[in-house]
Amino acid sequence: MKPFLLLATRAEDLPADEEYALFLRYTGLSEAQLVRRRLEAEPLGDIDLDDWSGIFVGGGPFNASDPPERKSAVQHRVEQEISVLLDEVIARDFPFFGACYGIGTVGAHEGALIDGTHREPISVVEVTRTAAGAADPLLAGLPDTFAAFVGHKEAITVLPSSATLLVRGTACPVQMFRVGRNVYATQFHPECDVEGISTRIRAYADYGYFAAGELDLTLAAVRRLPVTHTGGILRAFAERYAR
Known part of the structure; x- marks a missing residue:
């Protein structure tokens, strides 16, 4: 099969390496099947x-809504590179999954309003499938309400018209x-477990x-709350789009 690509932005080695290990674990892919670019x-x-086969974008400390003068040269470069990539991804409806920082990249590309209105402290919250979510193949088999790890300074306030x-x-x-049909983004962290998010809490204290x-x-x-269902979303993505 063609490999998947994981685009990562964490500068700290411990949370970066743990994030990669968690993506491997929950997708069920091997290192040869999931290539990481930092x-x-x-x-x-x-x-x-x-x-x-498809592209993943992991989380990280960058925020799309930060004013330009507060963004580092690296953040500006990363945002430009991902935006150019998304031009083709969206045009071709190519399999793409963005987690946390990934939702900001897709949202910004599609013209969403992103700000601090709906920021959430690091925690576990219950989230609920919409009718469209219940019909989506990545969420098949999940309960209508399930627990997920969150923790973000910004979120989408107004969803773009192109998004479901x-x-x-x-x-x-x-x-x-x-x-x-094939470009997904989550605000919550489907790649996390308790140990992984605890590592990030300490690293980004x-x-x-x-x-x-x-x-x-x-x-x-x-x-x-126990988080038991979100990792299956990543596995469903990998299984659906492996080619």
Whole structure:
């Protein structure tokens, strides 16, 4: 089969490597079948979509809604590279799955309003499939309401007309959407488990996701409910689009 491509942006090796391991685990792919490119370390270069089964974009500390003057040169480069890639992905309706930071990249490309209105502290929340979500093959077999890991400073406030809402939340209305038939994005983290998100909590303790002195509270918050269904979404994507 043609491999899948994982585009990563985490500069810290421990959470970056753990994220890759989690994508491998939940997709069921081997390292040869899921090739990682760390965009914070080097430019993406030319990507021929015909070489790949599909593309994943992982999470990271970048925020699409940050004012331009606050974005680093690396963030500007990464955003430009992914935007150019999405031009072809959207035009061809090529299999694409963006998680957390990935929802910002697709949303920004499609003209969504992204701001801090629906930010969520790092925790576990319950989210709910829409009617379109219940009919979507990636969400088949999931309960209508399921638990998911979240933690983000921005979110989509106004969904673009090109997008179909698949999963909604209470504090954050847009939790998952699809553009066309094959381009997906989630605000929640389908690639996480308790250990993985705990690693990120410690690694990004000074990044403004929670206040000083709230480390233990945040570590406890991701254990408030068991998260058992979201990893299956990644496996369903890999199985559906492997070619």
